[in-house]
Amino acid sequence: MGDIKRDFSELQIKENQFLDLLRNEKRGTNRTFKLKGPSSFLFSNFAVLALASCGGGGGGSTPAPTPTPPPSNNAPNMGANTTFSFTEDTAASFGIGAPADADGDTLTITVDSIPTGGVLTLEDGTPITAGSTLTIAQLEGITFTPNLNVNSTDDTIGGLVLTVTDGNGGSDSATFSFEVTAVDDAPTSISLDDSNITENVLGDNVGLLNVL
Numbered sequence: 001m002g003d004i005k006r007d008f009s010e011l012q013i014k015e016n017q018f019l020d021l022l023r024n025e026k027r028g029t030n031r032t033f034k035l036k037g038p039s040s041f042l043f044s045n046f047a048v049l050a051l052a053s054c055g056g057g058g059g060g061s062t063p064a065p066t067p068t069p070p071p072s073n074n075a076p077n078m079g080a081n082t083t084f085s086f087t088e089d090t091a092a093s094f095g096i097g098a099p100a101d102a103d104g105d106t107l108t109i110t111v112d113s114i115p116t117g118g119v120l121t122l123e124d125g126t127p128i129t130a131g132s133t134l135t136i137a138q139l140e141g142i143t144f145t146p147n148l149n150v151n152s153t154d155d156t157i158g159g160l161v162l163t164v165t166d167g168n169g170g171s172d173s174a175t176f177s178f179e180v181t182a183v184d185d186a187p188t189s190i191s192l193d194d195s196n197i198t199e200n201v202l203g204d205n206v207g208l209l210n211v212l
Contacts, residue, residue, distance in 0.1 A: 075170030076101040078109075078162055083177040084144070086118075091145040093123075096162070096176065098136045105166035109134045115178050117157035118146040134162070144178060151182035 077100045084094050099107055111132045114120055120128040123141030128134075150157065159177040 073105075073166070073168045073170050074102040076105070076107055076164045076166045076172050078164045078172040078174040081175045081177070083179055086144060086146055086178060086180045088146060088151040088180055088183045089148060091143055093141055093143045095141065096139040098139060099164040099172070101166055101170075103166065103168075105168060105170075107136070108165050108167070109136070109139070110163045110165070112161040112163050112173065113158070114160055115144070115158035117150045117155055117180065118144050118178065120144055120160065128160075146178075146180045149185070151180045152178075153182045155180075 079097050079099065082096075086092050099109065101107055111128060111130055111134065114128060114130050121143045122128060122134075122138050123143075128142070146157070157178045157180055159175050161173060161175050163171055163173040165171040
């Protein structure tokens with residue numbers, strides 16, 4: 001593009017001088033102007049202008065690039081709150097979907113609370129307790145055993161609350177509720193109270209039948 005030489009400490013380039021410099025350049029071309037020696041540069045009406053800083057020796061150096069800020073952390077997702085259905089006095093197994101993390105972080109799953117109306121165990125039979133941690137693989141094959149004669153109609157069952165953390169400040173929780181359907185219990189004993197009756201009296205009460 002050529003040089004503009006000036007021996008003073010300040011250099012002012014007017015619009016027509018830039019037009020002369022850029023006249024033969026294609027539209028969209030990027031060019032760099034270097035200032036030799038200690039000097040200042042006055043300019044206006046330019047979309048982009050890259051300058052190299054010069055010391056007294058005439059050499060130039062490129063300005064340090066602006067540091068790129070680290071990407072923001074995405075919180076993990078434990079999934080939606082879910083209700084599992086069971087039958088009174090009957091143990092059954094269920095599975096919970098694996099939590100997701102958009103950043104691919106290593107996740108930790110913590111048991112915040114467990115149901116009060118039954119017992120939770122892992123696939124290998126290990127009881128699940130509040131405050132323990134679970135692996136993603138352990139979320140499958142969990143068994144819930146309702147307490148004897150406990151159902152959602154007459155009792156409070158409670159639920160399982162899990163929290164997943166990614167180690168970078170992100171976390172998410174989900175509640176897994178348990179609904180236990182009541183069933184009729186078979187009688188365990190039948191008894192008839194002793195009673196005195198009068199002979200040849202129709203419809204006399206012969207006693208009270210008890211079914212337990």
